[in-house]
Amino acid sequence: MSRGRQNQRFKKLIILRGLPGVGKTSKAEMLCDExxxxxxxxxxxxxxxxHERTDxxxxxxxRNHRRNREDVFIALNRGVDPIIVDNTxxxxxxxxxxxxxxxxQGDYDITMMELPKGYPQEKISINKLYRKCHGKIPKKKFRSFEGRWEKADNIWNVLNDSKSINRWKRSKEKWNVQ
Incomplete structure (x- = not known):
């Protein structure tokens, strides 16, 4: 009997999510170190x-988000392990x-991590996030982020989301070419 994928070690693709200032970058660096x-x-x-390069x-x-998607696509094809996506x-x-x-890609275990864990029930105040971001992001933008937050219990909630499928099905980006 062939064991096939049972003994295969999957690489990690970790997608961090959270408002600016919650600690995504620190978490990404900690995970990379681990x-x-x-x-x-x-x-x-x-x-x-x-974004920093374009102020x-x-x-x-x-364009900046497209570049990041391209970078992740290239990293997946290179077999980088782990890949950590640090975006809102x-x-x-x-x-x-x-x-x-x-x-x-087929050989990646995909994990989503919300920061703080349990968001939006466990959230950090807009005032605190505003201070952590040194006032560079207006408070109304934080409120907009909170208002647009979409719950995702697992990767299947995302993959099976009809709005997402419709948005991306015609994309000509390299990662989406059949």
């Missing part, structure tokens, strides 16, 4: 890396491409 202790050379992918100019946001991922459609890519 995996490094196991001999794995993971990588963190954050659209903020591109958070709103007109560049779509407030809406299901924002996580859908990453989960879709990981599923298509």
């Amino acid at each position: 995996y490094a202790g196991l001999g794995l050379e993971g990588e963190i992918f954050s659209t903020d890396r591109y 958070y100019t709103k007109g560049n946001f779509q 991922n407030i809406s299901l459609w924002e996580m859908w491409p990453y989960i879709h890519m990981g599923m298509r």
